Amino acid sequence: MKPLAPGSTIGILGGGQLGRMLSNAASELGFDVCIFTDEHDSPAARVSARTFVAPFDDRGALEEFARHVHVITTEFENVPAATAKALMDAGAHVRPHHHALAVAQDRFDEKSFFASTGIATPAFAAIANQADLDAAITEIGAPSILKTRRFGYDGRGQIRVMSPADAEAAFDKLGAPGILEAFCPFEREVSIICARSQDGQVAFYDLCENEHKNGILSRTVVPSRANAATNVAARAAAQRVLEAFGYIGVLTIEFFVMPDGALIANEMAPRVHNSGHWTIEGALTSQFEQHIRAVAGWPLGPTTRVGDIEMSNLIGADAEEWSELAADPSARLHLYGKRDSRDGRKMGHVTRLRLRED
Amino acid sequence: MKPLAPGSTIGILGGGQLGRMLSNAASELGFDVCIFTDEHDSPAARVSARTFVAPFDDRGALEEFARHVHVITTEFENVPAATAKALMDAGAHVRPHHHALAVAQDRFDEKSFFASTGIATPAFAAIANQADLDAAITEIGAPSILKTRRFGYDGRGQIRVMSPADAEAAFDKLGAPGILEAFCPFEREVSIICARSQDGQVAFYDLCENEHKNGILSRTVVPSRANAATNVAARAAAQRVLEAFGYIGVLTIEFFVMPDGALIANEMAPRVHNSGHWTIEGALTSQFEQHIRAVAGWPLGPTTRVGDIEMSNLIGADAEEWSELAADPSARLHLYGKRDSRDGRKMGHVTRLRLRED
Numbered sequence: 001m002k003p004l005a006p007g008s009t010i011g012i013l014g015g016g017q018l019g020r021m022l023s024n025a026a027s028e029l030g031f032d033v034c035i036f037t038d039e040h041d042s043p044a045a046r047v048s049a050r051t052f053v054a055p056f057d058d059r060g061a062l063e064e065f066a067r068h069v070h071v072i073t074t075e076f077e078n079v080p081a082a083t084a085k086a087l088m089d090a091g092a093h094v095r096p097h098h099h100a101l102a103v104a105q106d107r108f109d110e111k112s113f114f115a116s117t118g119i120a121t122p123a124f125a126a127i128a129n130q131a132d133l134d135a136a137i138t139e140i141g142a143p144s145i146l147k148t149r150r151f152g153y154d155g156r157g158q159i160r161v162m163s164p165a166d167a168e169a170a171f172d173k174l175g176a177p178g179i180l181e182a183f184c185p186f187e188r189e190v191s192i193i194c195a196r197s198q199d200g201q202v203a204f205y206d207l208c209e210n211e212h213k214n215g216i217l218s219r220t221v222v223p224s225r226a227n228a229a230t231n232v233a234a235r236a237a238a239q240r241v242l243e244a245f246g247y248i249g250v251l252t253i254e255f256f257v258m259p260d261g262a263l264i265a266n267e268m269a270p271r272v273h274n275s276g277h278w279t280i281e282g283a284l285t286s287q288f289e290q291h292i293r294a295v296a297g298w299p300l301g302p303t304t305r306v307g308d309i310e311m312s313n314l315i316g317a318d319a320e321e322w323s324e325l326a327a328d329p330s331a332r333l334h335l336y337g338k339r340d341s342r343d344g345r346k347m348g349h350v351t352r353l354r355l356r357e358d
Numbered sequence: 359m360k361p362l363a364p365g366s367t368i369g370i371l372g373g374g375q376l377g378r379m380l381s382n383a384a385s386e387l388g389f390d391v392c393i394f395t396d397e398h399d400s401p402a403a404r405v406s407a408r409t410f411v412a413p414f415d416d417r418g419a420l421e422e423f424a425r426h427v428h429v430i431t432t433e434f435e436n437v438p439a440a441t442a443k444a445l446m447d448a449g450a451h452v453r454p455h456h457h458a459l460a461v462a463q464d465r466f467d468e469k470s471f472f473a474s475t476g477i478a479t480p481a482f483a484a485i486a487n488q489a490d491l492d493a494a495i496t497e498i499g500a501p502s503i504l505k506t507r508r509f510g511y512d513g514r515g516q517i518r519v520m521s522p523a524d525a526e527a528a529f530d531k532l533g534a535p536g537i538l539e540a541f542c543p544f545e546r547e548v549s550i551i552c553a554r555s556q557d558g559q560v561a562f563y564d565l566c567e568n569e570h571k572n573g574i575l576s577r578t579v580v581p582s583r584a585n586a587a588t589n590v591a592a593r594a595a596a597q598r599v600l601e602a603f604g605y606i607g608v609l610t611i612e613f614f615v616m617p618d619g620a621l622i623a624n625e626m627a628p629r630v631h632n633s634g635h636w637t638i639e640g641a642l643t644s645q646f647e648q649h650i651r652a653v654a655g656w657p658l659g660p661t662t663r664v665g666d667i668e669m670s671n672l673i674g675a676d677a678e679e680w681s682e683l684a685a686d687p688s689a690r691l692h693l694y695g696k697r698d699s700r701d702g703r704k705m706g707h708v709t710r711l712r713l714r715e716d
Contacts, residue, residue, distance in 0.1 A: 003510075003681065003684075005680070006677070006680055006693045006695070006706075007695065007697065020385065022407070023405070024382045024385060024386065027378065027382060027404070027405045027695065028382065028638075028692055028693075029684075029691065029693055030680070030692075030693025030695050030706065031695070032404055032695065045407075046385070046390055046407035047381070047382070047405050047406070047407070048387045048404075048405070049403075049404040049405070050562075061440050079374075097661055124373075185465065269473045280386075281560075281642070284639070284690065284711065293684070298684045298685075299684055299685045301687065302687040304713070306713055307664075320362070321366055322363070322388070323361060326361075326387075326651070326657060327656075327657045329659065329660040332643075332659075333387065334387075334388075335364045335383065335386075335387055335388025336388065337364070337365065337388050337389070337390065339365065346565065348364075348388065353642065354713045355662070355664055355714065356713065
């Protein structure tokens with residue numbers, strides 16, 4: 001694909017906060033944005049030139065969307081395979097490639113992919129029935145974690161198996177197809193945000209150290225406490241993933257860091273990521289601009305970090321503190337324009353930046 | 359006015375690049391934006407939730423706009439007085455106050471206002487007819503500059519008077535009402551971007567040093583070469599202007615710096631300003647976010663600069679270099695989404711940032 005000239009239209013599947021921040025970044029580069037979402041009055045639609053509101057299986061709407069845009073990307077990984085196929089059949093460039101989307105949608109395929117590229121994962125086994133689970137617990141041991149293969153995020157679709165005696169109840173609750181994963185007694189959790197351009201240029205942001213609460217990212221600190229060898233290993237793993245897919249766009253891998261510094265891959269997201277929101281003010285090129293550059297066929301921008309970072313998510317009622325946060329000079333406040341602050345919903349985030357020499 | 363809660367709608371008069379960048383900043387704080395413009399397919403409309411396209415004297419459209427939004431601001435100073443009045447009659451909060459808009463629209467009123475607040479200006483005189491001009495040239499001397507009182511920007515509406523013999527031709531060309539201003543043999547041009555909140559909190563960005571070409575801003579460097587006393591004087595002058603108006607929002611004053619460091623006020627803009635575009639990546643709070651904070655009744659954000667800055671405008675065909683600029687890691691590229699790159703039109707800008715310790 002020729003690099004898209006400014007004034008071209010970038011299509012985004014999904015209307016949430018990631019789409020909103022991608023749309024802002026695209027507009028700073030002179031692009032128009034067209035959103036495709038099944039949600040009315042979505043956060044991304046309100047900052048974009050045009051929006052199609054239709055189900056993701058509405059072939060006619062997808063074809064019209066494909067005709068209206070010059071490239072299509074996504075803000076969520078669970079794009080139905082049939083949706084991606086309909087868009088490609090309509091002649092659209094879809095980035096990242098549907099293969100990367102498909103692998104990231106299935107926890108078993110994802111871990112198998114990591115293993116195939118030489119990246120360590122927790123021991124894991126596919127679970128189709130109760131007998132599979134019993135056998136897997138014997139092999140992998142307990143405690144371990146039973147997860148659905150598909151549609152898990154923010155800690156949903158998983159259950160801890162503390163002993164073989166829990167197996168039946170766990171299987172009854174989650175059903176099949178599933179994956180059993182060994183429990184990792186990790187020291188900390190980190191993520192790497194990386195990007196690859198259509199010309200094969202690769203860029204990495206500094207490793208993010210993440211804390212989760214109730215399965216949802218709560219806080220990211222950069223730089224992480226990981227040692228130099230761990231940083232090098234994370235970049236090497238990320239590069240292998242990007243190249244194995246011939247990936248175009250921003251991609252995120254979450255790792256456990258073990259007490260000896262070894263990295264165990266937990267999951268990946270073929271998109272911009274919550275743990276990279278600090279790059280808006282904390283890096284010369286935000287992850288959102290970086291993703292737009294990549295999918296537009298542009299060269300990547302510099303990922304230089306401008307200071308030390310602490311990013312905190314505003315979950316549910318946290319966002320009701322907007323007035324105090326707006327008055328706090330150490331807090332760069334971001335709110336996503338969601339109408340309704342349900343429990344567990346990501347409403348915004350706050351970035352605190354300590355500049356060099358401060 | 360109570361501080362606007364996230365989810366409120368901010369109305370912006372004008373659909374150009376300043377509106378586009380204001381809209382992006384508003385969306386990062388969780389606001390919706392509604393644009394009022396007389397231009398179809400405007401840069402700001404394409405990143406905003408809703409747009410009214412109508413003439414600025416369409417009372418019905420203005421009233422509907424006023425009902426739809428929670429506060430109204432502007433991205434250009436030449437808002438017709440009747441437009442501002444119609445909006446206020448419809449019960450809208452218009453920020454900044456129409457008095458500041460009116461003063462900035464008229465070069466004679468503007469210079470008279472500076473003088474009334476104790477801020478030095480070039481010698482000036484109102485010109486209603488040829489006799490006024492002859493008398494003013496006798497008093498002020500030549501070279502001097504004849505300007506229209508209204509609707510001048512980017513060097514338009516002005517003509518140099520090199521000697522009394524030029525007076526008749528100059529008056530024939532520009533007509534009345536005009537203003538004659540003494541020519542200032544300045545050493546450099548600077549601007550100060552400042553802001554005032556509805557609670558009277560005041561903030562300043564570091565002084566910008568500006569170079570113009572053909573009357574249009576070409577390049578801004580921060581920090582400027584102005585000495586400490588000049589910096590202090592610029593802030594003091596800005597504070598007097600903000601307080602004289604009871605101003606709410608971002609305001610810009612352009613000064614000449616004389617060889618002895620003295621400041622002579624050239625003009626002001628009751629809005630965000632091209633010489634402040636570097637604040638997007640160069641300051642903790644951009645001028646756009648700052649303006650949105652102020653008009654929303656929020657406290658101001660920190661103006662801390664993150665490094666040394668050089669901002670270059672992309673005028674007309676300059677923007678055709680987008681591909682080279684996108685590949686230059688030292689250049690943070692901003693394009694405004696204008697369909698048509700006429701000569702002299704501001705198409706985008708590039709910010710180069712040297713971080714501390716680089």
